[in-house]
Amino acid sequence: MTEVKLVVQRFDPFKDVKPRMMEYAVPKREGMTVLDALLYARDYLDHSIALRFSCRQASCGSCGMKINGRPRLACYTQVAELGGEKVVAQPMDNFAIIKDLVTDLESFFEKHREMMPYLIRADSQEMEKPTAEYVMKPEELEKVLQFTYCIKCGLCTSSCPTVATDSKFPGPQALAQAYRYIVDPRDGGEEKRLELLDDAHGVWRCHFAGSCSFVCPKGVDPALGIQLLKRHVMTGKGPRRDSEAAKVWTAPATTPPQT
Amino acid sequence: MKESILMLVQYATAVAAVALVSVHLIMQGVIYPYATAISFNNILSIYTNGFYAVFLEALLVVVLVHGFNGVRIILSEFRQTKPWTSWVDAATVLAIIVTVAYGTRTVILAVFGGAPA
DSSP: OOEEEEEEEEOOTTTOSSOEEEEEEEEOOTTOBHHHHHHHIIIIIOTTOOOOOOOSSSSSOTTEEEETTEEEEGGGOBTGGGOSSEEEEEOOTTSOEEETTEEOOHHHHHHHHHTOOSOOOSOHHHHHSOSSEEOOOHHHHHHHHHHHTOOOOSHHHHHOHHHHHOTTOOOHHHHHHHHHHHTOTTOOOHHHHHHHHSSTTSGGGOOOOOHHHHHOTTOOOHHHHHHHHHHHHHHSOSSOOOTTTTSEEOOOOOOOOOO | OOHHHHHHHHHHHHHHHHHHHHHHHHIIIIISOHHHHTSHHHHHHHHTSHHHHHHHHHHHHHHHHHHHHHHHHHHHHHOOOHHHHHHHHHHHHHHHHHHHHHHHHHHHHHHTTOOOO
């Protein structure tokens, strides 16, 4: 049976002074993901390895980590696709380490929350007790659709060079979500969000390295969202709601089918 | 001032600088003989042309505003505290004013035929 050499960065901030690398020999099998290899190591070789995971199908975004130097989801990365016999697993950059491969995502989610990732409308009563649907044309949906695929795994933020140096920078995930809601024809919270974004540490600090889009496991292009957001802030143009689309559509009364 | 306005200034001065520097390089490298282009007397004679003096003043302002605003952006990412940001903003404005004033002094003195000290 062939084996893969799994190298895991170990660090417990309460005990260790600095991280150390530990090697585990894991039996390789067809279709094995890095998460499978890590779970094998944890279950059979070293129970003290700390890692976070949940869905095992690239939906929950829990198992984000740096694999062979690149931020990836462990459940979405096959050992075979990495080539070679060595897999190096490290915690994501730009986040504090809780233990081993588990990072503290609190600031990440806080920045996401700051962008008010929900529809803001004046007709709050209609939102609470809807009487009809909000109109959204297919072409308007297309403008925001890819950004709705974000699973908040944090890989984009861990790869962002600006996040590494500017702690106040919202990061690619939060900015892309801000764009997603600003251009949503059903939303009316543009001014509130732009107040946060048009700041010395806001959207303008993105220098378009593009690494966020490169590492996104869901094919989202946060770098594109940020550039479109810049254009929107600068010109007030770009994909924008039209007044008709923001209105509530009232379904016409239908007659029951005749039998 | 809103960051978007400062960035608009940054982009506008970048575009203007490309145009002005291009004209400047063409003048110095093609129209004037290259060998004497940066000689003291040649430069002084250029300033006596009113149109070119205005052009050089515009080049001075555009490049300095763009350059110092760029440094401000880099420094503002360096630290995230409010005092630091305020200090950087103030230093940027001061640096632009001082350097533009000194450069303008040079242009004015040269226009009127005096060699700047």
